Amino acid sequence: MEVTGICHVVGAVLGEVLPKIAPADLCIAADAGWLALKKHGICPNLVVGDFDSSPPPAGLEAVALNPVKDETDLYAAVRIGKERGYGDFAIYGALGGAWGHSIANFQILAGLARDGCRGKIITDDAIITSLCDGKVTLCAENGRDVSVFAHTDTCNGVTLEGFYYPLKNATLGSDFPLGVSNRLVEEAGKVCVDAGILIVVQEGREM
Numbered sequence: 001m002e003v004t005g006i007c008h009v010v011g012a013v014l015g016e017v018l019p020k021i022a023p024a025d026l027c028i029a030a031d032a033g034w035l036a037l038k039k040h041g042i043c044p045n046l047v048v049g050d051f052d053s054s055p056p057p058a059g060l061e062a063v064a065l066n067p068v069k070d071e072t073d074l075y076a077a078v079r080i081g082k083e084r085g086y087g088d089f090a091i092y093g094a095l096g097g098a099w100g101h102s103i104a105n106f107q108i109l110a111g112l113a114r115d116g117c118r119g120k121i122i123t124d125d126a127i128i129t130s131l132c133d134g135k136v137t138l139c140a141e142n143g144r145d146v147s148v149f150a151h152t153d154t155c156n157g158v159t160l161e162g163f164y165y166p167l168k169n170a171t172l173g174s175d176f177p178l179g180v181s182n183r184l185v186e187e188a189g190k191v192c193v194d195a196g197i198l199i200v201v202q203e204g205r206e207m
Contacts, residue, residue, distance in 0.1 A: 005023075005024030005025040007090070008090050009091045010028070012032035012033050014036035019090060026081060026086060028044060028080065031049030031051060032049070032054035035054050046062070049064070072104055089118065089119040091120065091121045095123055095128075109130040109199065110197045113130035126143065126204075127202045131191060132193075132198075135192040137188050137189070138189050140188065140189075143204035145204040150179075151199050155173075155193050155195070158194075159190070160190070160191055161189060162185060162186035163185060164185050165183075
C-alpha cells in the first residue's frame with residue numbers, strides 16, 4: 001500500500017537546494033549522501049550503500065550492501081523506498097559526479113515512471129522528471145526553459161501546450177533531439193505522451 005508523503009533520496013553531489021522533509025516523509029541517504037546532509041544539519045532516516053565512498057554512519061539506521069552488486073547505491077535507496085510503500089520520490093545530489101552514475105539516475109527516473117511512481121531529480125537550477133503514458137503540468141515559476149526527450153525508442157502522441165514551440169500528437173524518437181530547448185510562454189504548460197517514456201527537463205529556476 002502506498003503511504004502518504006515523499007521519499008527523499010540524497011546522493012553525494014548535493015547542491016544548495018535541500019530536501020524539505022515533512023513528518024510523513026522518508027529521507028534516505030545513498031552512501032556518502034549522509035555526509036552531504038550532515039554538513040547542512042540534516043539527519044536522514046536511513047543510509048543505504050556499500051560504503052566505498054564514506055564510512056558507515058554511527059547512530060543511524062543503515063543498510064550495508066555488498067560492493068559486488070548490479071544496482072547502484074542510489075537505485076537501492078529508491079528500491080527500499082518503494083518497498084516501504086512510497087510512490088513519490090524527490091532525488092537530490094544525483095547529477096554532477098561520475099557521468100556513468102548521472103546517466104544511470106536518468107534511467108532510475110524512467111523506471112519510476114514505468115512502475116506508476118512519481119519521481120524527480122532536483123538540482124540548483126533544474127528539475128528533471130519522467131512521464132510514462134500520461135501528462136504533467138509544469139509551472140513557469142520552476143523555470144521557463146523546457147526540453148523533452150524520448151527515453152523509449154519512440155514516444156507517440158506527444159503534445160505540448162503553453163509553449164513557444166507547441167506540438168500536437170507528435171512522435172519523438174530517441175535518436176533525434178526534436179524536443180530540446182523549448183520555452184514556456186504561459187504561466188503553466190502541459191506535457192502529454194500517449195505511449196512511451198519521456199524525460200522532461202525544466203531549467204532556469206531562480207533559487
